[in-house]
Amino acid sequence: MELLRKRILQDGRSFEGGILKVDSFINHQMDPVLMKSIGVEFVRRFASTDVNKVMTIEASGIAPAIMTGYLLDLPVVFAKKKSPRTIRNAISTTVHSFTKDRDYEVVISADFLTPQDRVLFIDDFLAYGNAALGVMDLIRQSGAKLVGMGFIIEKSFQDGRKMLEEQGVRVESLAIIDNLSDGRIAIRE
Numbered sequence: 730m731e732l733l734r735k736r737i738l739q740d741g742r743s744f745e746g747g748i749l750k751v752d753s754f755i756n757h758q759m760d761p762v763l764m765k766s767i768g769v770e771f772v773r774r775f776a777s778t779d780v781n782k783v784m785t786i787e788a789s790g791i792a793p794a795i796m797t798g799y800l801l802d803l804p805v806v807f808a809k810k811k812s813p814r815t816i817r818n819a820i821s822t823t824v825h826s827f828t829k830d831r832d833y834e835v836v837i838s839a840d841f842l843t844p845q846d847r848v849l850f851i852d853d854f855l856a857y858g859n860a861a862l863g864v865m866d867l868i869r870q871s872g873a874k875l876v877g878m879g880f881i882i883e884k885s886f887q888d889g890r891k892m893l894e895e896q897g898v899r900v901e902s903l904a905i906i907d908n909l910s911d912g913r914i915a916i917r918e
């Protein structure tokens with residue numbers, strides 16, 4: 730996706746430890762026009778599937794997920810990182826956070842993830858695939874079906890795609906970063 734590639738090269742910042750900061754247009758301040766284009770691209774890639782629900786994890790996945798759900802005219806549900814006491818029929822799993830280097834619990838209500846759901850998972854980044862693995866566990870526990878996973882940015886050198894594809898998951902990324910060393914950003918053409 731050319732628009733996204735250009736924006737990452739222009740405004741993204743490469744940090745120690747293979748982290749890309751995109752705080753000025755995705756992770757803190759958000760660009761809704763770019764986010765709409767991201768939604769359009771996810772729709773183009775997944776429109777031929779039988780998806781009937783879009784799923785993500787709070788917080789950074791919500792913007793691209795809601796754009797995609799809006800364009801597909803489908804409901805959007807997000808897994809929560811803290812379990813509210815009022816949540817009903819909770820399903821939970823543990824995810825290891827790469828950026829924060831700690832484990833956290835993600836929770837979703839079985840009221841909103843059911844055996845009738847054919848799920849498209851959308852998130853901001855694919856790194857090692859730990860968040861995606863947690864989502865697969867929630868989907869498995871709920872009896873729903875996973876149709877595919879779409880990421881705004883994939884870091885190819887952290888092997889999340891390999892792990893997911895080995896489990897038969899369809900993975901689509903809108904920008905693929907091949908290298909972040911020496912403060913440079915190498916994006917695949």
Ligand code: 5GP
Nearest residue numbers: 747748749827854855856857858859860889
């Ligand atoms: P994974 O679970 O695939 O290892 O990491 C994915 C999650 O970690 C994403 O949801 C994202 O929030 C965060 N993450 C991983 N790598 C990066 C990165 O380079 N930059 C930012 N901003 N977040 C990242």
